[in-house]
Amino acid sequence: MTTLNTSAAIASSSLSAIQVQLSVASANIANADTEGYTAKKASASSTSTAGVGTGVEVAAIVSKVSTLLISQLSSATSETAAAEKLANYLDQLQTAMGKTTSDDETGTSLGNKIAQVETALAALVNTPESTSLASEVVTQLEELTSAITSLSGTVQDLRENADSEIADAVDAANQLITKIDGLNTEIISAKARGASTADLEDQRNQALVQLSEFIEVQSYSGSDGSMKVYATSGQVLVGNSAHLLSFKEASSVTANDVRDGTSGLSAVTIDGVDITDRLSAGSIAALIDLRDDTLPGVQDMLDELSGNLISAFNAVQPGLLTGTDATNIGVSATFRDNPGSLLTDSTGTLSISQMAESFLSAAQGDRTFDAAGTLSTRTTDFASYATEILSSVVSDATAATSRLEVTRTELTTVTSTITSLYGVNVDEETATLSSLEQLYSMASQILAIIQDMFDDLMAAVQ
Missing domain, CATH: 1.20.1260 (Ferritin)
Structure with missing residues (x-):
């Protein structure tokens, strides 16, 4: 028995x-x-x-997944997420900058717009008494200044979009931080009961990788089965409790808005500590860099181009161009309403022909005349400088796309390794x-x- x-x-x-x-x-x-x-x-x-x-x-x-591979996956995910944001925004900016060639062979870039102003002025030099040619010059100047302000507006729109995306990313990251903290509690409890924690650990690893899309992290396993998560800045994200990110979205973003700690654009903080400049990877870091450095850098170049254009043209005909920078450059209503006054010399010292030649020199940017028609300074070739701005953006966009391809390859390699070993x-x-x-x-x-x-x-x- x-x-x-x-x-x-x-x-x-x-x-x-x-x-x-x-x-x-x-x-x-x-x-x-x-x-x-x-x-x-x-x-x-x-x-x-x-x-x-x-x-x-x-x-x-x-299901014993290598913590080293999870760490590599998190890192590759952070790098790829940052590269994707950078490439996406620079591609939008590159598109807004226009092209040097187009179907009608005129091109749509600022360099082409400046060249069209020069073409109109060259025609006016040959026939300085022509009111219609003077009107064409004013029209081309309007198109140029409008293109500059439009491009400046696009730059600020992209900055505002980046700011909004930062806010969304912070919210998403906080949800994942809270989720990891909650899974820690469940895992500790399951271990105490002697129950399996394999599925819970999978969920936690997945949440960690998802979190790394937004902010680069490091993680360590506690003796009780919990996971400790830190930002690469050293700040605790998940310890004995969840430590959430803080960020305030701006209602709008203008060229004058900066992150100064007291007003303007918000910083990213954890427990009151500003970690904005310590972020190195993840979409939040890329968006911060775009909002605070890359896009303002393009705005600075547009402002410099606009300021030089305003100075050069107004030295020949005071008040022709209005504004101070790329956000507000324009053609005075006086000359829009009466293009013929373009070649009226208020000082009475220049002939119509001299006025026309002075404008062409100002447009070409190699010479600037004072009100008396005297060569005062040599300045940048505006068309070339505008092309340099475009080239800079194109170069950055190309580099960002190349970097994205590299990071995606690295991410695919790590993902494939994990799938092969543990899938x-x-x-x-x-x-x-x-x-x-x-x-x-x-x-x-x-x-x-x-x-x-x-x-x-x-x-x-x-």
Whole structure:
């Protein structure tokens, strides 16, 4: 009787262990395409009493993903997210800057606009008495100044979009920080109960990688199974509790708005500590760089071009161009309404022909005349400088695209390695499932035979 009891216990425990393994294999197959899921394994071991085998049990359901690979995945994700933002914004800026050539062979860049002003002025030099040619000059100047202010507006729109995206990214990051903190609590509790934490650890790893899209992080495992998460600036994001990021979105962004700590654009803080300038990767870092450095740098170049244009043209005809920089440069209403007054010399010292030539020299940027028609300074060739601005943006956009390709390759490599080592192989899991079903059938038959033997023994005793 004792032998039969022991045999029944062994068979019964085998059935229970196989049921768990079947459940794990089935879950692996069902979640093969679930992002962040890694293959689980039910680790079975034999049990014994006083050196005598008494059955088998599932010791744990595990999925041991390398913490080094998770760290590499997080880092690659941060780099790729930053590269994507930079490439996307610079591509939009490059498009707004226009092209040096177009279908009608005129081009749409500022350099082309300046060249068109020069062409109109060259025609006016040949026929300085022509009111229609003077009107064409004013028209081309209007198109040029309008293009500059429009481009300046686009730069500020992109800065405002970046500021808004920072706010969204901070909110998303805070949700993930809170999620990791909550998963820590669940994992600690599950470990205390002796329950499996494999699925919870998958969820936590996935949340960590998602968090790294927004801010570069480092993580460490605590002895209790919890995960400690830090920003690369050293600030704690997840410790014994969640430490959230703070950021205030601007209602609008203008060329004069800067991050000065007291007004204007907001910084990113953790527990009151400004970490904005310590962010090195992730979409938030890229957006900060775009908002505070890259795009303002383009604005500065546009302002310099506009200021020089205003000075050069107004030195020939005071009040022709209005404004002070790229945000407000324009053609005076006086000359828009009466283009013929363009060549009217208020000092009475220049002929119409001299006025026309002075304007052409001012437009070409190689000479600037004072009100008396005297060469005063040599300045930048405006068309060339405008082309240099475009070239700078194109170069940055090209570099950003190249960098994005590199980071995507690195991310794909790490992701493929993790999938290869820890992902679900459906063919293998299906084969395992088939084997387990056969084992389950055999264990059931053995248990049935033992039951028949119990019945026969009881009948014999009676």
